[in-house]
Amino acid sequence: MKERRISGIVQRRGPRHVLMRGLLFAILLLFCAYYLVPLVVMISTSLKSLAEIREGSLLSLPQTLDFSAWTKAWSAACVGVRCDGLAPYVWNSVLMTVPAVAISTFLGALNGYALTKWRFPGADWIFALVLFGAFIPFQVVLLPMARTLGFLGLAGTVPGLILVHSVYGLAFTTLFFRNFFIGVSNGIVQAAMVDGAGFFGIFFRVVLPMSIPAIVVTVIWQFTQIWNDFLFGVAFTIGDSNPVTVALNNVVNTSTGVKQYNVDMAAAIIAGLPTLAVYVIAGAYFVRGLSAGAIKG
Amino acid sequence: MVSGIKLENVHKSFGGNEVIKGIDLEIEPGEFVVLVGPSGCGKSTLLNMIAGLETLGSGHIHIGGNIVDDIPPRDRDIAMVFQSYALYPTKTVRENITFGMQTRRIPKDLQKSAVEEFSTLLQIHAYLDRKPGQLSGGQRQRVAMGRALVRKPEVFLFDEPLSNLDAKLRIEMRTEIKKLHQRLGKTIVYVTHDQIEAMTLASRIAVMDNGHVRQFADPTTIYEHPVDLFVAGFMGSPPMNMLPGCLRRPDGRPVVEAPAGGGADALHFPLPDRLAARLDQPDGHQVVLGLRPETIFRAGSELPGEDRFTLNRPVSVVEPTGPDTMIVFEIGETELIARVRPEDAAEPGTPFEFEVDMAKAKLFDAKTGLHL
Numbered sequence A: 001m002k003e004r005r006i007s008g009i010v011q012r013r014g015p016r017h018v019l020m021r022g023l024l025f026a027i028l029l030l031f032c033a034y035y036l037v038p039l040v041v042m043i044s045t046s047l048k049s050l051a052e053i054r055e056g057s058l059l060s061l062p063q064t065l066d067f068s069a070w071t072k073a074w075s076a077a078c079v080g081v082r083c084d085g086l087a088p089y090v091w092n093s094v095l096m097t098v099p100a101v102a103i104s105t106f107l108g109a110l111n112g113y114a115l116t117k118w119r120f121p122g123a124d125w126i127f128a129l130v131l132f133g134a135f136i137p138f139q140v141v142l143l144p145m146a147r148t149l150g151f152l153g154l155a156g157t158v159p160g161l162i163l164v165h166s167v168y169g170l171a172f173t174t175l176f177f178r179n180f181f182i183g184v185s186n187g188i189v190q191a192a193m194v195d196g197a198g199f200f201g202i203f204f205r206v207v208l209p210m211s212i213p214a215i216v217v218t219v220i221w222q223f224t225q226i227w228n229d230f231l232f233g234v235a236f237t238i239g240d241s242n243p244v245t246v247a248l249n250n251v252v253n254t255s256t257g258v259k260q261y262n263v264d265m266a267a268a269i270i271a272g273l274p275t276l277a278v279y280v281i282a283g284a285y286f287v288r289g290l291s292a293g294a295i296k297g
Numbered sequence B: 001m002v003s004g005i006k007l008e009n010v011h012k013s014f015g016g017n018e019v020i021k022g023i024d025l026e027i028e029p030g031e032f033v034v035l036v037g038p039s040g041c042g043k044s045t046l047l048n049m050i051a052g053l054e055t056l057g058s059g060h061i062h063i064g065g066n067i068v069d070d071i072p073p074r075d076r077d078i079a080m081v082f083q084s085y086a087l088y089p090t091k092t093v094r095e096n097i098t099f100g101m102q103t104r105r106i107p108k109d110l111q112k113s114a115v116e117e118f119s120t121l122l123q124i125h126a127y128l129d130r131k132p133g134q135l136s137g138g139q140r141q142r143v144a145m146g147r148a149l150v151r152k153p154e155v156f157l158f159d160e161p162l163s164n165l166d167a168k169l170r171i172e173m174r175t176e177i178k179k180l181h182q183r184l185g186k187t188i189v190y191v192t193h194d195q196i197e198a199m200t201l202a203s204r205i206a207v208m209d210n211g212h213v214r215q216f217a218d219p220t221t222i223y224e225h226p227v228d229l230f231v232a233g234f235m236g237s238p239p240m241n242m243l244p245g246c247l248r249r250p251d252g253r254p255v256v257e258a259p260a261g262g263g264a265d266a267l268h269f270p271l272p273d274r275l276a277a278r279l280d281q282p283d284g285h286q287v288v289l290g291l292r293p294e295t296i297f298r299a300g301s302e303l304p305g306e307d308r309f310t311l312n313r314p315v316s317v318v319e320p321t322g323p324d325t326m327i328v329f330e331i332g333e334t335e336l337i338a339r340v341r342p343e344d345a346a347e348p349g350t351p352f353e354f355e356v357d358m359a360k361a362k363l364f365d366a367k368t369g370l371h372l
Helices: A015-046 A050-055 A068-075 A087-117 A123-135 A138-152 A158-181 A186-194 A199-210 A212-228 A231-236 A244-252 A261-292 B043-051 B093-103 B108-121 B137-149 B167-184 B195-201 B219-224 B229-234
Strands: B005-014 B017-027 B032-036 B058-063 B078-081 B155-159 B187-192 B204-209 B212-217 B241-248 B255-258 B267-270 B286-291 B296-298 B308-320 B325-331 B334-340 B351-357 B362-365
Touching: A015 A068, A015 A261, A050 A261, A068 A261, A087 A123, A087 A158, A087 A199, A087 A212, A087 A244, A087 A261, A123 A158, A138 A158, A138 A231, A158 A212, A158 A231, A186 A199, A186 B043, A186 B078, A199 A212, A199 B093, A212 A244, A212 A261, A231 A244, A244 A261, B005 B043, B017 B043, B017 B212, B032 B043, B032 B195, B043 B058, B043 B078, B043 B155, B043 B187, B078 B137, B093 B108, B093 B137, B108 B137, B137 B167, B167 B195, B187 B195, B195 B219, B204 B219, B204 B229, B212 B219, B212 B229, B229 B241, B229 B286, B229 B362, B241 B267, B241 B334, B255 B286, B267 B308, B325 B351
Parallel strands: B032 B187, B032 B204, B078 B155, B155 B187, B296 B334
Antiparallel strands: B005 B017, B005 B058, B204 B212, B241 B255, B241 B286, B255 B267, B286 B362, B296 B351, B308 B325, B308 B351, B325 B334
16 A cells, blocks of 8 residues: 655745644643643552652652552452452453453454345345444343343353353444445455355455454454443442452442552552553554555455 | 356346346357446346356356256356456465365365466466565456466356456457467356457357347457347447438439438438348338448548448548547538548548448348348
């Protein structure tokens, strides 16, 4: 793909232009600060001792780097009556998120492929119905889902949560892949049929390798949704099977003892780090995938 | 053994809209048949039905003597080259070519020797390890052909394979496809909307229009003896001149009378004996006289012959093409094109003496459009 250079475009010059540029950058800096100051406050607060927090101002930087709040948040903070820190709950979240993301992404890809490349009567209707799932407010399904999980014997367990997230992720993952595959030339699929490949052969050997960009987008989306979910976590799990979002709430919203702001801040950052990591790692793949896979069928 | 193809009363509809309206076609083994027609005439649908990428509405398709109506593409012993090339973008050229053999679990060493053979034949061995995205249009075209050839099927299907190439490359690849056919001797069905491609490549052409095959014959017959106005107008560039008129027999010999317009006397085109002999239509019958541009030239620029007719008209537009120059002129309401030698051209607006070779004139019934 050819990149279009825009740095060479002729621009107006003169004092007025310089002023406008200055103004532009000032506004941009303001917005940067707006987004970054809360993060800075969180990080700096998490590195202060409780005494320092009480004496200093919110914006002052820590005098010494004190990582004890992080260690405490990770392994000793009290979640309810249990004081093992967030670690076990982070593990719960991983155990829940990874399979749920994998299952919903895989099924979404399969749905999108079938809906676009193996057209059948009523395909558009089925897609419209699947899409409808994207607009359902999750509060509406809490009770029926609770009954279902109870019936399946999965109530209050991590596998139950995996099922819930896989099912409710399907609407979006199907939408993403369907829209991606609609741009993939039918000729490629027909060529593969003539070449002797079947439904799954074409899916795994031809179509899936082409859809790295769609997979990355879907994984980022699903990972963020599922990792950050609080509603299903708090509704369908109990105590030891809580995901980290629920545990974080229990750490921060405790009503007993002194409020440990540094531990709260460290715990909140820990709970948010994995999504950040996914953005950074997958984002790089995303850009690469876009330019490497960019070829018209 | 080389397979032929037989289509028997083939129909196909899409949502109540009939696109193939009963086609019978018998393609001999080893033949190069071109399906040609304007866009929307159903030619690509018909090809997809032969490939098995489209189900039959009704009728039967035979390949190599077997009915293949319910046989999926992979088991029809065909290979196909697509208009968009349809190469697998994530696979290298080599993997693209061997994919069909991989799915059929052909041993690795056989795959390797087949790749060797055809990459040399198509001159693609230099970029076997590149991805399609790194190739030019012409190179992708070669790879697409390599992918089709390598399995050595009995029937090749080409769906407008050259339409994405630039003009020069198109002519080059056209010659190569013809060479390949002469060398391999396999049956080829080739779809195009380009009548020059059809003329140059085909052993027989099927001219299609609106879901029907209008004429199925060798290129010379199609060009010289079109069955109706559609075929006559579609084949040939610039297209055949169609002059409406009516049949008269002033002194026993039939002529076509065409109003000259502008108050001038009507023109009387004398019909050659060959044509006159089989005319039994009454006087005044509405007809269309078909004159190919190359049968109209400057009076006296060719050796004199029988059945010549001269007329004098003003030149309205001159279009040089290099080897020939097109002169546009009018008879009545109709614009006609004459193909003259460049040195015979004249300025627009000046009178010009045209000579028509009536021996090559075609005559059609104005109402039915059929050849008379």
